Amino acid sequence: xxxxxxxxxxxxxxxxxxxxxxxxxxxxxxxxxxxxxxxxxxxxxxxxxxxxxxxxxxxxxxxxxxxxxxxxxxxxxxxxxxxxxxxxxxxxxxxxxxxxxxxxxxxxxxxxxxxxxxxxxxxxxxxxxxxxxxxxxxxxxxxxxxxxxxxxxxxxxxxxxxxxxxxxxxxxxxxxxxxxxxxxxxxxxxxxxxxxxxxxxxxxxxxxxxxxxxxxxxxxxxxxxxxxxxxxxxxxxxxxxxxxxxxxxxxxxxxxxxxxxxxxxxxxxxxxxxxxxxxxxxxxxxxxx
Amino acid sequence: xxxxxxxxxxxxxxxxxxxxxxxxxxxxxxxxxxxxxxxxxxxxxxxxxxxxxxxxxxxxxxxxxxxxxxxxxxxxxxxxxxxxxxxxxxxxxxxxxxxxxxxxxxxxxxxxxxxxxxxxxxxxxxxxxxxxxxxxxxxxxxxxxxxxxxxxxxxxxxxxxxxxxxxxxxxxxxxxxxxxxxxxxxxxxxxxxxxxxxxxxxxxxxxxxxxxxxxxxxxxxxxxxxxxxxxxxxxxxxxxxxxxxxxxxxxxxxxxxxxxxxxxxxxxxxxxxxxxxxxxxxxxxxxxxxxxxxxxxxxxxxxxxxxxxxxxxxxxxxxxxxxxxxxxxxxx
Numbered sequence: 001x002x003x004x005x006x007x008x009x010x011x012x013x014x015x016x017x018x019x020x021x022x023x024x025x026x027x028x029x030x031x032x033x034x035x036x037x038x039x040x041x042x043x044x045x046x047x048x049x050x051x052x053x054x055x056x057x058x059x060x061x062x063x064x065x066x067x068x069x070x071x072x073x074x075x076x077x078x079x080x081x082x083x084x085x086x087x088x089x090x091x092x093x094x095x096x097x098x099x100x101x102x103x104x105x106x107x108x109x110x111x112x113x114x115x116x117x118x119x120x121x122x123x124x125x126x127x128x129x130x131x132x133x134x135x136x137x138x139x140x141x142x143x144x145x146x147x148x149x150x151x152x153x154x155x156x157x158x159x160x161x162x163x164x165x166x167x168x169x170x171x172x173x174x175x176x177x178x179x180x181x182x183x184x185x186x187x188x189x190x191x192x193x194x195x196x197x198x199x200x201x202x203x204x205x206x207x208x209x210x211x212x213x214x215x216x217x218x219x220x221x222x223x224x225x226x227x228x229x230x231x232x233x234x235x236x237x238x239x240x241x242x243x244x245x246x247x248x249x250x251x252x253x254x255x256x257x258x259x260x261x262x263x264x265x266x267x268x269x270x271x272x273x274x275x276x277x278x279x280x281x282x283x284x285x286x287x288x289x
Numbered sequence: 290x291x292x293x294x295x296x297x298x299x300x301x302x303x304x305x306x307x308x309x310x311x312x313x314x315x316x317x318x319x320x321x322x323x324x325x326x327x328x329x330x331x332x333x334x335x336x337x338x339x340x341x342x343x344x345x346x347x348x349x350x351x352x353x354x355x356x357x358x359x360x361x362x363x364x365x366x367x368x369x370x371x372x373x374x375x376x377x378x379x380x381x382x383x384x385x386x387x388x389x390x391x392x393x394x395x396x397x398x399x400x401x402x403x404x405x406x407x408x409x410x411x412x413x414x415x416x417x418x419x420x421x422x423x424x425x426x427x428x429x430x431x432x433x434x435x436x437x438x439x440x441x442x443x444x445x446x447x448x449x450x451x452x453x454x455x456x457x458x459x460x461x462x463x464x465x466x467x468x469x470x471x472x473x474x475x476x477x478x479x480x481x482x483x484x485x486x487x488x489x490x491x492x493x494x495x496x497x498x499x500x501x502x503x504x505x506x507x508x509x510x511x512x513x514x515x516x517x518x519x520x521x522x523x524x525x526x527x528x529x530x531x532x533x534x535x536x537x538x539x540x541x542x543x544x545x546x547x548x549x550x551x552x553x554x555x556x557x558x559x560x561x562x563x564x565x566x567x568x569x570x571x572x573x574x575x576x577x578x579x580x581x582x583x584x585x586x587x588x589x590x591x592x593x594x595x596x597x598x599x600x601x602x603x604x605x606x607x608x609x610x611x612x613x614x615x616x617x618x619x620x621x
Binding site for chain 1: 411414417422424425426429432433435553586587593597600604
């Protein structure tokens with residue numbers, strides 16, 4: 001076996017998985033930053049995003065990009081409404097808020113189970129063929145997914161950096177009281193922040209839908225990974241989540257070259273626990289302790 | 290008169306009981322009803338007996354979770370000590386040929402040591418960080434159990450676990466096992482009531498209510514929480530031992546995140562503030578799946594909705610309703 005090829009392939013796979021973790025974790029950490037709420041329903045929005053993409057492409061015969069965009073919009077609307085009607089009394093109430101999102105996750109997952117059934121479905125591949133970049137062959141469908149994910153992140157960056165709403169959101173994440181004093185209408189940013197956070201999870205699900213199969217249980221693993229990423233990156237820190245997401249994806253991908261998957265998983269869990277104890281504010285980013 | 294005494298600080302028991310004919314009557318009726326309810330499963334057949342045993346086991350486990358919660362930390366990995374107790378008791382007897390009781394005692398000891406060491410490290414974290422790290426630990430335990438196929442049987446689990454037996458008396462029928470589970474469940478509730486009426490329990494409550502103040506009055510927050518964590522984990526391990534010995538089969542999937550969620554649900558719905566909350570939660574929620582037979586999804590949706598509604602409108606849980614009713618009675 002050619003090591004260069006193996007490592008190149010592992011890098012590409014790691015980047016794809018890392019981008020997925022990144023999308024999940026950035027949304028997760030955004031919700032935590034705005035509401036101080038650990039959102040256990042985050043994985044369910046990933047699952048709903050995937051199902052939405054499946055529905056829009058196969059049932060309504062929309063193009064894939066439009067389906068992803070629609071899933072995102074739908075998730076923002078649903079997320080904002082849920083925040084407004086269910087989560088509102090639990091803002092900044094860390095423990096009870098967390099338990100409420102556990103309840104929300106139970107409801108969403110089982111509603112999906114009743115609506116779509118337990119059997120996984122799959123989307124048609126969005127592109128055929130493969131591209132060879134620097135001697136590493138990658139399926140075109142994966143290249144597209146990576147491209148879309150990067151595009152989404154750039155848009156998110158531009159939104160948070162330069163738009164009025166994005167700046168307001170960051171101000172609320174930073175310090176909601178001071179933001180309110182400065183005239184930022186915090187009560188509008190809670191639903192918006194939650195909506196965008198879960199919208200990112202939905203985009204992650206929609207983008208990954210053509211690569212993996214879609215089932216009501218698919219949200220569990222990405223949620224777990226999002227936990228680990230935000231712990232490594234520091235809860236509430238968006239750059240930390242971005243960097244840690246990519247690192248975790250690459251780390252997982254490389255470790256499977258040398259170790260069995262389960263051993264690698266255990267080592268990563270151990271790493272996360274140790275990292276959390278040694279650096280409670282995050283290994284990479286600087287979250288709030 | 291009656292009311293002030295019951296509502297205020299507990300008066301010396303003997304005298305108040307004699308002075309309060311009305312309260313005493315209530316107590317007698319309540320005790321009689323509880324005794325009848327506890328004895329009912331023996332007469333009601335195997336199915337009720339089965340549910341009663343599971344409820345008793347859950348009471349023990351959720352009391353453990355409540356003990357940790359009362360010291361100010363919520364564990365989202367309560368399935369881990371349950372799994373350690375279950376696997377420990379089975380593996381000690383199968384690998385070293387120990388008697389079932391010796392193995393169970395040893396597994397509780399191991400559970401306590403593990404909880405002590407782990408708690409000493411992770412209890413420095415607060416709030417959601419503690420929640421996430423216990424969650425990660427429970428996943429780690431599950432992965433290790435899945436991976437160590439040669440010892441734990443991996444995903445297939447361990448089947449054909451022999452029942453508990455003390456000196457030749459085997460708890461091999463549901464009737465016998467229910468007696469054991471009932472005694473342990475009552476003992477665990479009694480232990481909680483006893484503990485939180487003592488200085489140690491009060492210190493735990495103080496640590497949970499205001500860690501900084503507790504620390505400044507000379508209570509070590511970390512030490513209190515470690516004690517609570519060890520106690521809670523041992524109760525959970527005891528529940529694990531009972532589960533393994535009663536069901537006769539264990540696999541890592543029995544101790545997945547869903548189990549931890551179920552324990553938290555029982556605690557919250559029963560009532561986090563009341564000492565009887567865990568008991569109420571376990572008694573209400575354990576038989577509940579039977580009403581949703583063949584409709585697991587409906588059951589989980591109900592769980593989810595109940596969690597949200599209880600937290601929103603009844604933060605004291607079901608046990609809180611009783612407390613509220615008692616407080617209303619207490620008002621002149």
